[in-house]
Amino acid sequence: MDRPLEASGLAKRFGPVRAVEGVSLGLDRGQALGLLGPNGAGKSTTLALLTGLRPPDSGRVRIFGHPAGSAAARARMGVTPQAAGFPDQLTPREVLHYAAARRAGLPGVDGVITAFGLERLIDRRMTGFSGGEVRRVALALAFVGQPGLVFLDEPTAGLDSVAQEAFRVVARSYVEGGGAMILTSHHWDEIEAVCDRILMIDQGRPVLEGRLGDLHARMRARRLAFTLPEGLAPPGWLQARKEGGRWQAESDDSDASLRRMVGEGLRFDDLTIEPLALKDIIARIGQENRV
Ligand SMILES: Nc1ncnc2c1ncn2[C@@H]1O[C@H](COP(=O)(O)OP(=O)(O)OP(=O)(O)O)[C@@H](O)[C@H]1O
Ligand SMILES: [Mg+2]
Known part of the structure; x- marks a missing residue:
């Protein structure tokens, strides 16, 4: 069976800036990779290449065997971008149903409403939503429709501690259920709580990678x-x-x-x-x- 994610030799420059250089990674079902590194390291750009949002200068990405950015790939994956914005006049329910209809899995809208505490928000127009409220909708959007692979760029930035904990619970049960996940975070305790492996990048290049268990054993x-x-x-x-x-x-x-x-x-x-x-x-x- 095709792996959820397979990427090799990714590189991306923005003028003089080498945002990503020589990043290769793969994910199997039930695996969660934490992508870490300082501000400007290239984490979001790496996710943009993996999800097909931007074309790489070189390298190749396959999502369940399909090229990144193709309709077949997009039907199998969910994304929470670092800065998510939604049209003000829509409600979370409309956005979630729209996304679920485009995914290969079961809709699962009710499940994500409960999981991310959206009950009170779900039928309100998103005008005036607070930062954390928008973030919770963006997270629900990644998981709705039960995709086999999710990309989460700083999923809990701006969330209160209850919502952060709720995210950890959802993320762990998603991975235990066979989902594959790649997330970036500056909260390393969150990566430890959710991921089983890490890839650290700096100035676009991989500097450290491995299973968390192996890193612990080495120490x-x-x-x-x-x-x-x-x-x-x-x-x-x-x-x-x-x-x-x-x-x-x-x-x-x-x-x-x-x-x-x-x-x-x-x-x-x-x-x-x-x-x-x-x-x-x-x-x-x-x-x-x-x-
Ligand atoms: N569209 C763009 N045009 C020019 N430079 C860009 C563009 N996008 C990213 N960069 C540059 O590429 C580098 C990597 O940016 P990226 O957003 O991937 O970092 P990051 O690791 O996600 O950082 P953060 O932790 O702050 O989110 C940075 O130096 C950034 O300024
Ligand atoms: Mg980023």
């Missing part, structure tokens, strides 16, 4: 967090710093660090030891590569 380091009685400070060798009222330190051998803390009689309390978060892993890999 023996752990994050230690604890409190100390007022006036006490951790020993210098631990290189701890205080964040949010707790002392935080990273250690490549947390067992040894803990034994040494106990041996030195440090009066710590409320200790937790956790694997590094994605942002710490990426910072470490960046440091290693710089050496």
